[in-house]
Every structure is written in C-alpha cells, then in structure tokens.
Amino acid sequence: MKARLRAVWKTRELSTLFVLALEVALFTWYLWPESGRGHPFFNLSNFVLILKYSALYGIAAIGAAMVIISGGVDLAPGAVMALAGVVTGQLFVVQGYSLPVGVTAGILAGLLSGILSAVLVVFVSLPPFIATLGVMGIARGIAFIITEGRFFDLSSRLPAGWKPFGLPADWLAPIVLIVLAAVFQYLMQRFQWGRAVFALGGNETAALFSGIRVGRVKASVYIIAALLASLSGVILVVIQGQGRADLATGYELDIIASAVVGGASLTGGRGSVVGAVLGTLIFGVLRNALPQIPGATFYDRLIVGVVVVVIVVVDQFIARKGA
C-alpha cells in the first residue's frame, strides 16, 4: 500500500496536475473581484466553458501524445479537424444528409488522412515530420476545395435545445474526452499494444529485434491520432454550430505543446495520455483567464510561449531531483 502511494506520488501526471492547480490558484487570486461581485474566473459556468473548449484540443492531444511517445510527431491534427468538420458540414448542411451520415463521413475522412500518414511513414519511410506536414497541407487543401471558401451554418439545421444522447450539447466534448482519455490511458499502460508503442519510442531497432511488429504499431498510432482529430473536428462544428475550412488553424502546435507540457518527450518513449489532457487544460485555463486581465490581450501569445518553456524546464528539474 505504501509502495503504491509512493508510486502514485512519483507519477508524472501528478506534477502536471500540480501545475494546473497552481495556475488556477494564481488566476483566482489575481482576478479576485471587489467585494460583493461574483468571481469572474472561479465559477462553475466558467469552468464548464474551459472544459468545453479544452476538450476539443484534448481529444486530439490524446492522439498526439501517443504519436510522440512512439517517437514520431504529427503535424496534421489541426487540418484533419478542419477536414472532418467540413465534410460533416457539407453533407449535413449543403447536401441535406442526416447528421449521423455526415459525422460518419467526417470521421471516414479522418481515417483516410491517418492511413495516408501511416503509409508515408511506414512504407515510404518518410520522416514523420515531413509526412505529416504533407498530410496537413493535403487535408487543409481538400477542406478548402470542398467549401470553396464558404462558411456553413449547422445550427439552423439542428433542432433547438438539441440534446445528443440526452445530454446538453456543451457536455458532449468533455464527456467524450474523459471516456477516451480513460480508455487510451488504460490501453497504453496495461496492454501489449501500449507497451509496444513505448518500446518503439525508446529504441526502434531493439523493438524490431524483439519481434515487435514495428510497422503495424507505428501505423496504428498515426491512424488512431487522425481518427481522434477528426472526432474532435466533428464535435467542434456540431457544438459551435458552424464551420469553415480554416477551422482549427494552428491547433497542431498547441496540441503538441499540450502533450509535451503533460510529460511527453519529443525524443519518444515517455509521456502519457492523461498528462496530455491535463496539458490541454493548462492551456485552456490560460486562454480563458488571460483575456480577463486588463491590458493582457497583446501579451497572451508571449505568455503562452513562456509558460511552455517554464513548465518543461521545471519539470525536468523535478524529474532530476526525484530520480
């Protein structure tokens, strides 16, 4: 029992959680309102809001974390989100198909992008950076071709007060996120497939010599990452009620940063799904709270950049002390 506790204490996710708590405490203190008024940051509806938007990144970050742990990198998730969202919107709004058909098609588009990345990385042996850079351009390009630059409105076709699976639409993303995070954390920690992903990131040659089906494992990671990205893209257009081809532009770097802040090592072999999700929450809180600070508007990019570096440095420091 004691050993268990110590193991929990040592897990990397805990230090990410600690950073998150610290961040929340800091903003709560800094944005403390004058007496009598409600707290602008520390209140339930604001937290739901943060959760709702972070969850969109979070679903994709699960995939990004797994790709990074396998020793690769995926630059495509932002573009895949857009492609999936646009395909769904196009079929649902413009072509008049039902929502399930639209959603399925959107996710299918994600699957195809994932397969393309996997083929380029595994069979063509392109470096993942280049392969997924290509897929990013292709996916985004197709999204633009489909919409021809137009914007479409889903909200008008969704019934008012629409409740998917009996839930308020706002809760869709957070719940999907939590379920998926739990599933993939479990798969990565407790299953042969997850162990193979870690092994691959630790030493690819050794993985090959150990009889791990390196190509298959690698392919699976890229395909899953793209599926998750397309899922978050579809959810994004559905809960925002609108979509266009430049959706989620630049998300890929935020998603990668979330995974890294959550403990994933870009050299592969280290990281966790839960950590990546906590990483997205850290960014979500920042993006939510910074605009509420008067005069901080122009600083938020700067602050986000500094925060990434600081967190990773602090973390390395802690890791070295703890070892």
Added chain:
Amino acid sequence: MSGLAFQGVTKSFGAVRALKGVTFPVQPGEAHALVGENGAGKSTLMRVLAGIVRPDGGQLVWDGRRLELHSPRAALDQGIGMVYQEMLLFPNLSVSGNIFAGREVTGPGGRLREAEMRARTARLLGELHLAVSPDAEVASLSTAHHQLVQIARALAFECRILILDEPTTCLTDAETAHLFAILDRLQQRGVTLIYVSHKLDEVFRLCQRITVLRDGEHVGTFEAAKTTPREVVRSMVGRDIDPAARVPRSAPSDSPVVLAVDRLTRQPWFEDVTLAVRAGEIVGLFGLVGSGRSELLETLFGLYRADSGAVSFAGARVRFASPVQAIRTGLALVPEERHRQGLFFNLSVRDNLLLPAENASGAWRLDVRRERADSQRLVEQWRIKTPGVEAVPDRLSGGNQQKVVMAKWLRAAPRLLLLDEPTKGVDVGAKWEIHDLIRRQAEQGMGCLVVSSELPEMLALADRIVVLREGRVQGELPGAEADEESVMRLATAVRH
C-alpha cells in the same frame, strides 16, 4: 540429419563480402563456439540465423527442414533466441518491461499480466545474481547491468537455439560464472548454444566444438577437447601469437606525476580514492561491476563533479567543469560504451577519427583534403577494416568500431589517457595491437589509467594495479608481481 546446418550462406553489403559461402553443421544440444577476427562475419552469420539479415544465397537447415527466417519475429517463433553484440535496450522501460518487450505475458485482448512478468523477472535476475529491481528503469543502470538485462531477455523464453554474441564483454569473472552456470543448465535441457566470443578461455570452458571464420569463410571446426587455444588463434589470424604474454617493460618510477587524485569522493559511487599516475606509466584500475571504476574515470574527465577531494594534473590543481576543459588540459577518455558514448553513427569514419583533435585545435575551418589523408593514414596504422574513410561506423564490425574510438583519442595526443574497457569486443590479434599501441604511447610519456574487467588484460598491460571495491581503494599491486589470485582476493574480500 538432425541439428542445425549452415549451407553455403553468402551475404554482401555493397562491395563488402561479409559471408562467402559458409557451410558447417552444429550438433543438436551442443555448445558451439564461433570465433574469428573482427569483421570475420560472425555477427552477420548469427544475424542471418536470428532473421535480421537476409542472406543473398545459401540456406539454413534444422532437422532436415529448411528454416524460413524472414523476420526477427519468425526466428523467435521458431525458438531461436539471440543476445546481441550491440546494446539493444529500451532505456525508457523498466527491467521487466525490457525483458518481455515484444513477448509480453498477456491475458485476453493483450492485457498485460504485470505481476507475473515481474515475478519471472525477479526469478531470472536472481539466477543471474543481479541485484536490481524488476521495476528499475533501464536508463538508470550501469553498462554491465545493461548487458545482464540483455542476457536475461534471451533467457526468459524457452528456445531451441540460443545465440550469444559476445555476451560477456563487460562482465567480470563472477558474473560470467553465473551466466555459464545457467548456460550449462540450458544445455542439459537440450538447448543448442552458439557462442561468439573473443575470449578463448571462456570458449574452452563452455563449448564442445569451435568453428573458426576468417574473412567470411569457414576455416575449420575443432573439437575443444582435442585442440589448444594456440591452434585456434593460429587458424583465426594466420600467425602465431600468445595473447596472454606479458610484454616486459620498465615502468618509470621517477618520472613526474601526471595525475594525482587525493581522497576523491562522489557518493554513492566512490569514496576517498587516492591514486597517482606517472608520465609513461600504465596504471590498471580493477574492480568488479559496481565498484565505481567507470564513474571514477568519468568524474576525472569532468563529466561529474566530485563531492570532495582534490585532483591535480601535472602538479597543478584542476577542477574540470566539463569534458571540454579536461580535453584542453590534455586528458582523453575512451568510454565504455562505444555505441552510446564513443561514436557518431551519423558521421563518417573520417569525421569520427578526427573530431577530438579538430576540436582541441580550435581551428574554424576544416581542411577536407588533409583530413582525408590523415584519416586514411590512421585507418592503415590501426588496420581498421572499413569500406573506406567515408563509410559510417555502423558498417564496421564491433571490434573495428572500437579501434576507431581508440584511434581518435590517441590522435589528439593526450598526456593522460583514461581507458574504459579498451579492448572490449576486440579480437586477439587486434587486442595485441592495441596493447602495443598503448605501450608505445606510454613510452613517449603518456600516462594511462585503464579500467578493464578482463583480469588477464590487466595483468598483461598494467605496470601497477589499483583495486577498487565498492568505491574504495583496497590496495595496490605491482603489475609484474600480481596474479589473478592476489588481485581477486583484494577485489572480493569481505569488508570488516
């Protein structure tokens, strides 16, 4: 016909013909040694058997049936296990994670049975007398432990044929003995062992038959009981050398002290270490695995900071904050693990050979033409077998890689050379050459501090042997008078 047979196996890498039609049988259940000079093709042949290298021609036959070995996986599935010459581990995984990588014990759907794997790992580590936890992360273990984990990985699974490619390069006698005890048991259970090594004493201890390869060709197979190490060496290298002979040399006793270490401590590795190396002297540092020997060298080289104590170099007190300072002052370290610490696998042999000297010279521009000539000369001087100076070291056999590492540091003309296992994986002939080169450098005034787990090497090379145990100096013996027994007594004596 039962047993394993190599039949006309050929393999070329570009212009290099690594295997030129190798044919010989291995009896079922025997321990069969495979020996030969560096680059003779031993590892390549074994990699064919392990499904990693696809041969260009020929075939492998097991009990009269042709073996289909199109992937490592296929070989493993047919009960062919291998301990690789290179360190192939997952630094990010635990010991038990490493041992079971790719072949995890699983329940439904591939769910890992961690507890079972941990228990089996613990049992295996116990058999190897390896005192580490199954949960320890491999990155935190020492090189010798890496090697033992690698061995444990091959032992964890039942196999019909177990290949060991130089498994004992950084093990000491005690650990080798534990390994051999296990191998004996495996043999009794009917496992066929193929043992690749440059250590002929081990070969004769373990194996019933010995096959010699030279330049990719089968030279002969000997019955161990009916031959001598000398004869095997002769057929390996084509000339007569006695690997264990001590070359008489007069150690300087009045030359200036290059390195003086005074009560140096770095917890938890070593404590209160005091020793001195004179110009022109070869001092051996002997200790069992975990005695702090490599760490001591690395600390002297500025990789770590000592907790307390003092180091003087040529009479002046020094505190190196980094290897750069150490190199500029005239030190060089030939590290233990060439794969991780010694070579750049993305650079050519030429770059690898010249890098330290180039760095030390502080020149900005590189003169490629001169470099090419220089490196060509080094390749010839050290007799490094390489397709050319522009080849990447990946293409070289293990022993030739080691020569590159040695050559590059000696070219920088250090005043004090720190050597950590200088002849690890080097064949008998090349070992003799390396010893000779070290001696010649020493004659010109270079001081030398050598760590080696091979006692015979220590005894053949060192003017003085300092024995470490658990990070403390146990005593010092003059090289000419020391013998295996006196050194081992110091290295293993019970502490009071």
